[in-house]
Amino acid sequence: MTVPLLRRRLYLALQTGVVGLALLTVLFPFFWIFLTSLKPPDLVARPDVWTFLPSAANWREVFLESDVPRYIANSLLVGVVTVAIALLVGFPAAYSFSRYGTGGGLARFAVLAAEMVPPAVLIVPLFLVMYRLALTNTLVAVIAAHLTFVVPVVTWFLIGFVDEVPRELEEQAMVDGYTRGQAILRVVLPAVRPGIAAAGIFGFVLSWNDMFYALILTGGASKTLPVAIAGYWTFRGIEMGKMAVAILLAVVPVLVASFFVQKHLVKGLGGGAVKM
Amino acid sequence: MTTKTRKRYAGLLAGAALLALAPTASAVELNVIMEEVPDYDIVARLTERFEAANPDIQITFDAMPYDAMRDKILTSFLAPEATYDIIIVDNPWMDEFARAGYLASLDELVKGTDGYDYEDFVAPLRAIGEVDGKIYGVPYYNYALGLIVRQDVFDAKGIAVPTTLEDYVATIKSLTEGDFYGAAMQPQQGYKIFEEWKNWLYAMGGDLMDENGNVVIDSPEAVKALEMYIDAYNNAAPPGSLNWGFDEALRAVASGKAATMMSYNWMLPTLNNPEGPAGELAGKFQLYEVPGGKAVLGAWHWAIPANAEDREAAWKFVSWITSKEVDKERVILGGAPIRTSVMTDPEVWEKGYGERYYKTVLAILEDAEPLATGNNAEELIDIVGTELNAAVAGKKSPKQALADAARRVKAALE
Amino acid sequence: MAVEAEANGMAIPASRWGLRYRLLLPLTLTLGAVLLYPLLFSFWVSLHRYQLTRLQDVRFAGLRNYLKLFEDPAFWNAILNTLTFVFGAVTLELVLGFALALLLHRLPRFRHLARAMLLTPMFVTPIAVGLMFRFLLNQQLGVLPWLLEGLGIRIDWFGPGMALFSIILIDVWQWTPFMLLLLLAGLESLPKAPFEAARIDGASAWMTFTRVTLPLMKPVLLVAIVIRGLDAFKVFEYIYAITRGGPGGSTETILFYIYKVGFRFFRMGEAAAMAYVLVAVTLALVTLLYLLMTREGRRRS
Numbered sequence: 002m003t004v005p006l007l008r009r010r011l012y013l014a015l016q017t018g019v020v021g022l023a024l025l026t027v028l029f030p031f032f033w034i035f036l037t038s039l040k041p042p043d044l045v046a047r048p049d050v051w052t053f054l055p056s057a058a059n060w061r062e063v064f065l066e067s068d069v070p071r072y073i074a075n076s077l078l079v080g081v082v083t084v085a086i087a088l089l090v091g092f093p094a095a096y097s098f099s100r101y102g103t104g105g106g107l108a109r110f111a112v113l114a115a116e117m118v119p120p121a122v123l124i125v126p127l128f129l130v131m132y133r134l135a136l137t138n139t140l141v142a143v144i145a146a147h148l149t150f151v152v153p154v155v156t157w158f159l160i161g162f163v164d165e166v167p168r169e170l171e172e173q174a175m176v177d178g179y180t181r182g183q184a185i186l187r188v189v190l191p192a193v194r195p196g197i198a199a200a201g202i203f204g205f206v207l208s209w210n211d212m213f214y215a216l217i218l219t220g221g222a223s224k225t226l227p228v229a230i231a232g233y234w235t236f237r238g239i240e241m242g243k244m245a246v247a248i249l250l251a252v253v254p255v256l257v258a259s260f261f262v263q264k265h266l267v268k269g270l271g272g273g274a275v276k277m
Numbered sequence: 278m279t280t281k282t283r284k285r286y287a288g289l290l291a292g293a294a295l296l297a298l299a300p301t302a303s304a305v306e307l308n309v310i311m312e313e314v315p316d317y318d319i320v321a322r323l324t325e326r327f328e329a330a331n332p333d334i335q336i337t338f339d340a341m342p343y344d345a346m347r348d349k350i351l352t353s354f355l356a357p358e359a360t361y362d363i364i365i366v367d368n369p370w371m372d373e374f375a376r377a378g379y380l381a382s383l384d385e386l387v388k389g390t391d392g393y394d395y396e397d398f399v400a401p402l403r404a405i406g407e408v409d410g411k412i413y414g415v416p417y418y419n420y421a422l423g424l425i426v427r428q429d430v431f432d433a434k435g436i437a438v439p440t441t442l443e444d445y446v447a448t449i450k451s452l453t454e455g456d457f458y459g460a461a462m463q464p465q466q467g468y469k470i471f472e473e474w475k476n477w478l479y480a481m482g483g484d485l486m487d488e489n490g491n492v493v494i495d496s497p498e499a500v501k502a503l504e505m506y507i508d509a510y511n512n513a514a515p516p517g518s519l520n521w522g523f524d525e526a527l528r529a530v531a532s533g534k535a536a537t538m539m540s541y542n543w544m545l546p547t548l549n550n551p552e553g554p555a556g557e558l559a560g561k562f563q564l565y566e567v568p569g570g571k572a573v574l575g576a577w578h579w580a581i582p583a584n585a586e587d588r589e590a591a592w593k594f595v596s597w598i599t600s601k602e603v604d605k606e607r608v609i610l611g612g613a614p615i616r617t618s619v620m621t622d623p624e625v626w627e628k629g630y631g632e633r634y635y636k637t638v639l640a641i642l643e644d645a646e647p648l649a650t651g652n653n654a655e656e657l658i659d660i661v662g663t664e665l666n667a668a669v670a671g672k673k674s675p676k677q678a679l680a681d682a683a684r685r686v687k688a689a690l691e
Numbered sequence: 692m693a694v695e696a697e698a699n700g701m702a703i704p705a706s707r708w709g710l711r712y713r714l715l716l717p718l719t720l721t722l723g724a725v726l727l728y729p730l731l732f733s734f735w736v737s738l739h740r741y742q743l744t745r746l747q748d749v750r751f752a753g754l755r756n757y758l759k760l761f762e763d764p765a766f767w768n769a770i771l772n773t774l775t776f777v778f779g780a781v782t783l784e785l786v787l788g789f790a791l792a793l794l795l796h797r798l799p800r801f802r803h804l805a806r807a808m809l810l811t812p813m814f815v816t817p818i819a820v821g822l823m824f825r826f827l828l829n830q831q832l833g834v835l836p837w838l839l840e841g842l843g844i845r846i847d848w849f850g851p852g853m854a855l856f857s858i859i860l861i862d863v864w865q866w867t868p869f870m871l872l873l874l875l876a877g878l879e880s881l882p883k884a885p886f887e888a889a890r891i892d893g894a895s896a897w898m899t900f901t902r903v904t905l906p907l908m909k910p911v912l913l914v915a916i917v918i919r920g921l922d923a924f925k926v927f928e929y930i931y932a933i934t935r936g937g938p939g940g941s942t943e944t945i946l947f948y949i950y951k952v953g954f955r956f957f958r959m960g961e962a963a964a965m966a967y968v969l970v971a972v973t974l975a976l977v978t979l980l981y982l983l984m985t986r987e988g989r990r991r992s
Contacts, residue, residue, distance in 0.1 A: 027812055211816075224341070231342050234342070
C-alpha cells in the first residue's frame with residue numbers, strides 16, 4: 002500500500018514483459034511447426050520463407066489416409082486404462098498410508114523411490130515376460146510397462162491429498178452409523194475428487210509421452226502415438242510436414258483436457274507436495 | 278503415409294485392440310516384418326497380386342520404424358513358434374543372425390527354383406547374404422553410396438566431377454563461397470559418420486580389417502583419410518553441421534546450399550522430382566560413383582527364420598517378390614535395384630529414371646563392399662563412429678582417435 | 692504427519708486392524724508384478740554373461756559385469772554427462788519456474804489463459820520435441836539460428852562444448868512448465884498470515900521473499916527438485932533424436948548408453964549391471980535429499 006504508483010506500474014510492466022516473453026518462447030516452436038505443416042516440401046528447410054501458398058496435403062494425408070487416428074486412440078486407451086488401474090490400487094493404499102501411517106515416512110518415500118527405477122532396468126525383463134505370455138505387440142504390454150511409473154506417482158500424489166481431508170468428516174460419518182468402508186467411499190472419496198483428477202492427468206501425461214517402452218513393446222496395429230511420430234523419421238529423411246501435423250494432433254486433446262482440470266491439477270500437485 | 282497394416286479390422290472396438298489379432302482364414306498365414314520406407318509401400322502394392330494368385334497363402338505385413346525392428350526380430354527367433362515367417366535383415370546383422378543359428382539356409386530352395394537366376398543379383402549384394410559359404414538371405418534392396426552433385430554448378434564453372442579423393446577435397450573447397458558450400462557432410466556420431474567416412478577410407482586404400490581379420494583401422498591410410506575428411510568438414514561443409522545426418526545433408530543440397538553430398542544412390546530420383554524437396558532445382562542433380570570408385574554398400578535381404586513354420590510357403594513369397602519379372606516391376610515403381618538384368622533393361626530405363634541412372638547404379642554396386650560384417654558389426658560401427666566424430670569435433674587428433682578405435686574394436690571382438 | 696493417527700486413537704475396532712494392510716494389497720500386488728519381478732530378474736541377469744544372440748551360452752559371471760564398468764571410460768563419461776545434465780536442467784528449470792510462478796501468481800489479468808498456454812510443452816512427446824528442435828536449431832536450415840543471425844548472433848548449437856547445453860535448454864523448454872505448475876500450486880497453498888505480518892512490519896518485497904516466501908516454500912521446492920531430478924535422469928529421446936551422443940561422446944547420457952549396450956549390442960548382462968549402478972547413484976542422491984527434507988520437516992514441527 003505504501004508502494005509508490007510508479008514502482009507498481011514498473012512492476013506490472015516487468016511482469017507482463019517477462020510472462021509475455023515466456024509465452025513467446027513456449028508458443029513460437031508450435032507456430033513454426035504449424036507453418037511447416039502447411040508448407041510444400043521444397044520450402045520446409047527454408048527459414049527465410051514465412052509467407053507462401055499453403056498446402057493442405059500434409060493434413061489431408063495424416064488425417065484421412067494414415068492410421069494416426071488409430072494410434073491416437075491406442076495412446077488414449079493406454080493412458081486411460083493405466084491411470085484407472087493406478088487410481089484403483091493407489092487410492093486405497095494412499096488411504097492406508099495417510100490414515101494409519103502404515104510404514105511411516107519411509108513407506109511414503111519408498112513409493113516415490115519406485116518412480117526412480119530407470120526404464121532400462123525394467124525393459125528387458127518386462128519384454129521377456131511379455132514375450133513368454135505372448136503379449137508383445139499388444140497394448141497390454143505397454144499398459145503393464147506404464148504402470149511401473151504411473152502407479153508410484155499417482156499414489157504419491159494421492160497420499161498428500163488424503164492427508165488434507167479433515168479426520169472429523171470421517172469420524173462424524175461413523176458416528177452417524179457409517180462403517181469405515183462406507184465412510185471411505187462416501188466421505189473421503191468425494192473429498193479427494195480434485196486430487197484424483199490431478200493425479201490422473203499427470204499420470205496420463207507420463208503415459209501419453211512415453212516412447213521408450215512403447216517402441217520396444219508394441220508394433221503394427223498396437224503402436225502408440227509417440228512410436229508413430231518417431232516413424233516419420235525414416236531411412237529416407239524426416240517427414241517434417243506430416244510429423245508436424247501428428248505433433249499438433251497429439252497436443253490438442255491433452256491440452257483441452259488439461260485446460261478443464263488445471264485448477265484441480267494445481268491443487269492436487271500442491272497437496273501432495275506440501276504434505277510430503 | 279499409406280496404410281501400414283494391410284488387414285482391415287472393420288468395426289473395431291477400442292477394447293478389441295487390446296487383444297492380439299487372430300487370423301481368420303484357414304490358409305497359410307505368413308507374417309512379415311518390414312521397415313516403414315517407400316520400398317515397403319511398393320512391396321505391399323505388388324503383394325496384392327501374389328495373394329490373388331495364391332489364395333492359399335495370406336501375407337500380413339508388420340511395418341515399423343527401424344529402431345524397433347532388431348529386438349522384434351530377435352524375440353521372434355527365440356520363440357518356439359516364430360512370430361515372423363519372413364524377415365528382412367540389415368547388412369550389419371547378417372553374420373550375427375546367421376552364425377547364431379537363427380536363419381534357415383536357402384541353398385536348396387534357391388537351387389530348386391526354376392528360372393530364379395540367383396547369379397543375376399549383383400555379386401557384392403549376393404556376398405552379403407552368404408555367410409560361411411551358405412546362402413541365408415536374398416537381396417531386397419540396396420543402399421549403396423554414390424556421389425550426388427549439382428551438375429549445373431559444375432557445368433557453369435566448367436569443372437569435371439572429381440574421381441579421386443584429393444581432387445574431390447580440392448574441388449569442394451574451391452566451390453565453397455559465402456553461404457554456398459562444396460559438400461553437405463554427415464559427421465553425426467555413430468552410424469552416420471562411419472557410413473560416410475568409410476568411402477574416404479576406401480579411396481585412400483585403407484580398410485577396417487585386412488584379409489586375415491586383423492584390425493587395421495589405425496593404418497597410415499586411415500589417418501590420412503580422416504585428416505582429409507576433417508579438412509573437408511572445416512573448409513567445405515556448412516559450419517555447425519557436426520550433428521548432421523542424412524536428413525540435414527539432403528535438405529541442404531535440396532535447398533541449394535551445397536554442391537555435393539555422398540548419399541544413397543536412390544536419392545537422385547527424389548531430388549530430381551519437381552514435387553520433392555528440391556522444388557525448382559529438380560532436374561539439376563546427377564549421380565556419380567564416389568571418388569576413388571569403391572563404395573560402401575548397404576543392403577537389406579529377405580530371410581527365413583530357422584523356426585518359421587512353413588519354409589516352403591515363405592520361400593514361395595520371397596522367390597516371387599525377388600523374381601526377375603516382379604523385381605523389374607518393383608524397380609519401375611521406384612524400388613532400389615538389385616538385379617543386373619533389371620538395370621540393363623531398356624524398358625526399365627524408359628519407364629524409370631533413364632539409362633544413365635541405372636548404369637551408374639550398376640557400376641556403383643559392382644565395385645562396392647559391405648558397410649560392416651562380422652558378429653559384432655553393430656558395435657564396431659558405433660565404436661569407430663564415435664571416435665571419428667570425436668576427431669572431427671577436435672577432441673582428439675586423428676591418429677589418437679583411430680588408435681583408440683582400433684583398441685576398442687579389438688576388445689569388442691574378443 | 693499421519694503417524695499420529697494411531698496415537699489420536701481414532702476408534703479403530705480390533706477386528707479392523709487388518710484393514711490397513713488389506714488396503715495396501717492391490718498396490719503391493721501390482722507393483723510386485725510389474726516392478727519387483729523385473730528388478731530381481733535384472734539383478735540375476737547382471738550377474739551373468741547374458742547375450743541375446745548367445746542364449747545357449749549364458750554363464751554365471753559373478754561381479755565381472757560390474758567390475759568391467761570401472762574400466763569403461765565411456766560408462767563414466769555417460770554418468771558424468773547425465774549428472775551435468777540433471778544438475779543444469781533442474782537448476783535452470785527451478786529458477787525459471789520459480790520466477791515465472793511468482794510473477795504469474797500475482798498476474799492481474801489472463802492468469803488462467805497464460806498458465807494453460809505455458810503448460811503446453813509438457814504435453815508433447817519428448818521424441819517429437821527432440822526432432823522439432825533438431826530442425827528448429829539447425830544452423831543452415833532452422834528458423835532460430837536464422838533469426839539470431841539477423842541479430843548478429845551465431846551459435847554452433849550442437850558443436851563441441853555447446854551440445855550438452857543445448858540439450859539442457861531443450862529440456863528446460865519442455866519441463867519448466869512442470870516446475871511452474873508445481874511451484875504455483877505451492878504458492879497458492881501458502882498460509883496468508885505470515886505475509887500479512889510481514890506487510891504490517893513494513894518489510895521490503897525482497898525481504899518478504901527471502902524471509903517468508905522462501906522458507907515456507909522449501910518443502911515444495913525440495914519435492915519439485917526430487918521429482919524433476921528423477922525424471923531428468925531418464926533423458927533419452929533428445930539424445931536419440933539429435934546428437935546420438937556426439938560430438939565425441941559429449942552428450943552421451945546413461946540411459947542412451949545402456950540402450951546401446953543392451954538393445955543394439957545385445958549384451959544384456961552388462962546393461963543390467965550399468966542400470967544397477969545408476970540406481971545406486973540415484974538412490975544415494977535421493978536419500979540425501981530425503982534426509983534434508985525430513986530434517987526440515989522435524990524442524991518445522
